[in-house]
Amino acid sequence: MTDGGGIDEDRSTEPAGPAGRSVYDRGDAVCVIGAGSSGLAAVKNLREHGFEVDCYERETGVGGGWDVGADRSPMYLGLHMVSSRPFTQFPDFPMPDSYPDYPDHRRVLAYLERYADHFGLREHVWFGTEVVEVAATDGHRWEITVRGTGGGPSRTLRYAAVVVANGHLWHPYRPEYPGQETFTGEVIHSAAYSDPAQLRGKRVLVIGGGNSGCDIAVAAAQQAGTAWHSTRHGEWLTPKYLLGRPADQLDDLTRALRLPLWARRLGYRALLRLTAGRPARFGLSRPTHRPFTAHPVVTSQLVYHLGHGDVIPKPSIAEFTSNRVLFTDGSDADPQLVVFATGYRPRFDFLAPEHLGGDEQKPRLYLQLLNPKRPTLSVAGLIDPDSGQFGLVHWQTVLIARLLRSRIESPARADALLRRAERDLDRRYLQTRMAATARHRFDVGHHRYLAALGQALASLERSA
Amino acid sequence: MSGEVTARVAPTRVWRRWEWARPVRPTTRQVLRAAPSAETDAPPILFVADIHDPGGAAALQPWLGAAAEAGHLAAAVSPRGLGATVRPGPRFAVTRREWVHDVVQEAVALPRRAILVGRGTGAWVVAHALHRYPAAAAVLIDPVGLPGRRMPGIGALLNRPRLGATLLLGRDPRLPSVSPPLLFASADGGEHKALSALAVRYSAQSEWLSAAGGALPDPAPILAWLGTALPAVPAGA
Numbered sequence A: 001m002t003d004g005g006g007i008d009e010d011r012s013t014e015p016a017g018p019a020g021r022s023v024y025d026r027g028d029a030v031c032v033i034g035a036g037s038s039g040l041a042a043v044k045n046l047r048e049h050g051f052e053v054d055c056y057e058r059e060t061g062v063g064g065g066w067d068v069g070a071d072r073s074p075m076y077l078g079l080h081m082v083s084s085r086p087f088t089q090f091p092d093f094p095m096p097d098s099y100p101d102y103p104d105h106r107r108v109l110a111y112l113e114r115y116a117d118h119f120g121l122r123e124h125v126w127f128g129t130e131v132v133e134v135a136a137t138d139g140h141r142w143e144i145t146v147r148g149t150g151g152g153p154s155r156t157l158r159y160a161a162v163v164v165a166n167g168h169l170w171h172p173y174r175p176e177y178p179g180q181e182t183f184t185g186e187v188i189h190s191a192a193y194s195d196p197a198q199l200r201g202k203r204v205l206v207i208g209g210g211n212s213g214c215d216i217a218v219a220a221a222q223q224a225g226t227a228w229h230s231t232r233h234g235e236w237l238t239p240k241y242l243l244g245r246p247a248d249q250l251d252d253l254t255r256a257l258r259l260p261l262w263a264r265r266l267g268y269r270a271l272l273r274l275t276a277g278r279p280a281r282f283g284l285s286r287p288t289h290r291p292f293t294a295h296p297v298v299t300s301q302l303v304y305h306l307g308h309g310d311v312i313p314k315p316s317i318a319e320f321t322s323n324r325v326l327f328t329d330g331s332d333a334d335p336q337l338v339v340f341a342t343g344y345r346p347r348f349d350f351l352a353p354e355h356l357g358g359d360e361q362k363p364r365l366y367l368q369l370l371n372p373k374r375p376t377l378s379v380a381g382l383i384d385p386d387s388g389q390f391g392l393v394h395w396q397t398v399l400i401a402r403l404l405r406s407r408i409e410s411p412a413r414a415d416a417l418l419r420r421a422e423r424d425l426d427r428r429y430l431q432t433r434m435a436a437t438a439r440h441r442f443d444v445g446h447h448r449y450l451a452a453l454g455q456a457l458a459s460l461e462r463s464a
Numbered sequence B: 001m002s003g004e005v006t007a008r009v010a011p012t013r014v015w016r017r018w019e020w021a022r023p024v025r026p027t028t029r030q031v032l033r034a035a036p037s038a039e040t041d042a043p044p045i046l047f048v049a050d051i052h053d054p055g056g057a058a059a060l061q062p063w064l065g066a067a068a069e070a071g072h073l074a075a076a077v078s079p080r081g082l083g084a085t086v087r088p089g090p091r092f093a094v095t096r097r098e099w100v101h102d103v104v105q106e107a108v109a110l111p112r113r114a115i116l117v118g119r120g121t122g123a124w125v126v127a128h129a130l131h132r133y134p135a136a137a138a139v140l141i142d143p144v145g146l147p148g149r150r151m152p153g154i155g156a157l158l159n160r161p162r163l164g165a166t167l168l169l170g171r172d173p174r175l176p177s178v179s180p181p182l183l184f185a186s187a188d189g190g191e192h193k194a195l196s197a198l199a200v201r202y203s204a205q206s207e208w209l210s211a212a213g214g215a216l217p218d219p220a221p222i223l224a225w226l227g228t229a230l231p232a233v234p235a236g237a
């Protein structure tokens, strides 16, 4: 269709940046930051709504985190999805029937690459180009400064709108423990774990009971000499299959049949008790929170390896000494390698936090994507769903594209949506109250969240 | 009638609870393909067979050839239960959802954004598939299951009662809010009025095809229309 030329010389109108820099005005074009799954969906849906798009990606390929080979990827060899296919895929680009219920990272990357090729998205992406600054200008337009990751001069371009899709799972969060600086063993974050071979033959301690922690504990059970797994509280460990179908599909079946939450909880507890049994039997603590009040942790293998003695469960860490780790129950371990699977925090180095309506850690965004005061800036993918990511982000980016279209074609409708956005700024879209930790700040329940997205879309669609 | 009528657009459906709770069971589909002799920029075409096509997609072989000659990578699919595509479980229980799934699966398997061309019940499925796949363009040939033209024939209905019920009583397909160029085509001279009414209703265009006594119509007018409707298709290539 159109060429994706973003930095063409002939586009350079009015060299009039603040400090005399030349600014290339890209007219009505929209800038997308990142070509992971969220950025790709943004490019596709903006193109479908008639926008010119320049997407900047600092890596050399599409796929974001799913490209395990990329240095910054938080993912690792052997990773399989925790969300089954119908939840994970883009709704208008289903994964092939030949894929298994839970594809691995290679299949997911291949899928994202096919998505990019099928819809001709690569021609709109500038690879190896990092966005270093996003600055607001008059009239809701944005000046974007980009630089080649290989070095070279930076350039500034002006866009009508920006979609930030930089991913929120690559900046590690690492708690500090007393004595940690004296510890002589190796300490890494799960972001730096990319291959089970890193664990081979070693004495390994894994900290954190999220999906990364459980996956790495399982890998350690299979590869390491000794494996300890420290968690600070009990989790509901959902197996990948329940009653012969992917657990998330079973859960959604109970919702489609309109069972109330209490009945679903009851059924879920009963099923787990009947199949896996009591957590204490495996040395795990009992979850103190009710089912569905925390981001789902999905693992079939952890319990299996606990039962085989390949993983030794441990409570929280009290302190580190030079060669040991002491736990709160008085026991200790002498790991050679400690893996902190303690999660990630969002980061927007290129953007002043006030544009996100709050600070970096606690943005205040309508539907977790839009600051109504800055209607031409949106964030795609800043969610941690209880289902899969791509499906929800697809609708996020459709909404973003429609809102930008409406601002041109029917401003009254766009304004009405922004008023609603003001009103609903602090609404969360969860099926129930979540455990109040930083880890769950971006959680959304897919039913509630999609219902709200659907409403917002409908308000823009209503025939004139 | 004037061209001023605006087509009814369906609200976007983001909630697909049955899709999540009970996804369509995978199957291996019969797909026939034809490739142009040289690479071109023309979008690929997916043909969808009618319930009456003997051998399903195999009946559309001549279209594949014509499309390939016009520079399109072409594929023809038999939705499950037709031709050589097996429906897991009893054949008579096949549903529209399964057929739409089959069409979308094969559309996304093509290397680029595809044009969907359906005939008879295939056209009906394509009309519904437009809500599930952002096609480059769509062509509905002798459609059934649309307002004014519901009957696919008694035999076909009795064979697949669930599908038949949806065909007869189901909701009319409406346009998705972002809808591709759309063409209605017919080889049945007696259907002129019904077809132009449909074209108006869907803000689409219409074409008449020539066919000798029930044979597969000549797709030349369709391919010519695609050339004009899709700006990206370079002439000749």
Ligand SMILES: Cc1cc2nc3c(=O)[nH]c(=O)nc-3n(C[C@H](O)[C@H](O)[C@H](O)COP(=O)(O)OP(=O)(O)OC[C@H]3O[C@@H](n4cnc5c(N)ncnc54)[C@H](O)[C@@H]3O)c2cc1C
Binding pocket: A033, A034, A035, A036, A037, A038, A039, A056, A057, A058, A059, A063, A064, A065, A066, A074, A075, A076, A079, A080, A081, A082, A083, A088, A129, A130, A131, A132, A165, A166, A167, A168, A169, A170, A212, A350, A380, A381, A382, A387, A388, A389, A390
């Ligand atoms: C271990 C792990 C397992 C997961 N498993 C699942 C799962 O089973 N199911 C599921 O649905 N989700 C899962 N996820 C969530 C996953 O993050 C999402 O599926 C999805 O990949 C997020 O895509 P994204 O595009 O938002 O972010 P990312 O994939 O992180 O992509 C962001 C892109 O932006 C680029 N970028 C960032 N900053 C800049 C800049 N300044 N300039 C230019 N480019 C920039 C990055 O290079 C990157 O390519 C998992 C995540 C992790 C960490």
Ligand SMILES: NC(=O)c1ccc[n+]([C@@H]2O[C@H](COP(=O)([O-])OP(=O)(O)OC[C@H]3O[C@@H](n4cnc5c(N)ncnc54)[C@H](OP(=O)(O)O)[C@@H]3O)[C@@H](O)[C@H]2O)c1
Binding pocket: A079, A080, A081, A082, A083, A169, A175, A190, A207, A208, A209, A210, A211, A212, A213, A215, A232, A233, A295, A341, A342, A343, A344, A384, A437, A439
């Ligand atoms: N297989 C997969 O598909 C897969 C694999 C990995 C990750 N993911 C996804 O990627 C995202 C990130 O997952 P993640 O597991 O890396 O991170 P996470 O979900 O944030 O989990 C972090 C874990 O570390 C614990 N933790 C945090 N701070 C701690 C502290 N100070 N001391 C002790 N423990 C602490 C947390 O416990 P608390 O609960 O007490 O805070 C939690 O158990 C999630 O969306 C997840 O679903 C998917």
